[in-house]
Amino acid sequence: MASRSEEAFWTEEDAQSLAETTDVELLKRAWRNEKAAPEILTFQANLVQRSREQIQLLTDHLCACLPACNHSMKLEIMKYLFLGHVWIYVNGVQEETVEELSGNASDDLIISLYQMDLDRTLFLLRSYLRVRLQKIEKYMLHISKTQLWNRLSEQEQKFAEKCTDIMEKHLQQSVLARLPYGYQSILKQSISSEEDDMVPEPQLDTFIFCKSKGSVGAFQLDDTGDEIVDLVADDLYVLRYKSIKGLVEGGQIDLV
């Protein structure tokens, strides 16, 4: 049932990865990487969209099966999906498995199993979005003035803008406005600072645990080239995030 709706949302680039694994697997990977990486990673727009479709589909089926599940409960489930994102309601959802489900004697069991499946996926999706929001809150100034901005989804960008506005206003009113001239910038310690030294930045040279998916081969850890690691499949390493950044983005390595 749920898997049938996917096809329409496949794009060239993720068709291949989809063939290998399920969306839940992919979402789990995105969640783990996002949680472990110090900086914000690219928003997995297609993946999130697909996961939402499937959640929506399953929610509809469950609601159709459960007489007790009325409109308000459905809204309750839908509420979880918002989380700073605009939910795009998909019309024309087919309810083909309703008869299958309600015709069976072990109805309750099956429905509760589907409910668990739904809860697990919802948890992953919510947690993924929330980790991102936490990072945005923490590094909003840094994100908004660097390339990282493009990694956010449209809704996240809105969130970041609003958040920055509120934070700026708050700091202005509570502290900065009362400081002497030259110390009133939200970005700089004082007017004599050459760069924006009051902007929290993610610490890219922190160490992270990572696991290689396939064989990456000899990999240079620092610019000087005196540290080379041979990454074989399934190796577990503790490395500096900065040095394997590219591999994480390219999907060759997973953070754990």
Add this chain to the structure above:
Amino acid sequence: MAGQSDPHLSIFSASEVEFLAEDETMEIVPNMRMDALHMICGDFGPFFPQIATKVPLWLAVTLKKRGKCTIRPPEWMSVEKLTQVLEAERESPREFQPLPFHYVEISRLLFDHARDDIPEIYMVRSLIEDIRDVRFHKVESGLETISARTHAVKLKNLSVMEVNIVRPFIVRALQAFYKHDSPEMIPQPDATGDRRPPVANRGPRRDLRPR
């Protein structure tokens, strides 16, 4: 509200690690008939009595709790296999034996919910505990070798739960070495007179970054 564990980014809570382990595939023998389940996380079944099938651990545990199936403990969870692993683990002081990435959580969940399906459960349990202890001791003694020149630490076959436990310590240790080491690696032309310019130079910049 549920959905998030701890204030620290990047560190998984024990229950989140367990959540991940619950997706590992497990073999069950159902005792009832049930249609195939087409779930978001995959298709499972159909289920027929006495015919083994593969499902994720969470599904296995749920069915087990309702008395709808027996769980077949994975191959590595036999006394024989675990004894071998323990021996090998003791013999090689620097390497970890290959065990499932989630072996701690899987065994824990099975001990909690499917104790009657595991033959010689007390033996299996104490073997796994011993293996954990030996491995952890190795991790601890391995930590002593971390030095200023450590750019990477290889921990092949270390399991998730073990990673999660040592993560805060290893990361902070490496971080501390890295931080104190870098000023020496970066040439400081004007650092001749004063004895403490590296600290002074790096200090203010670092302070602003949240740890």
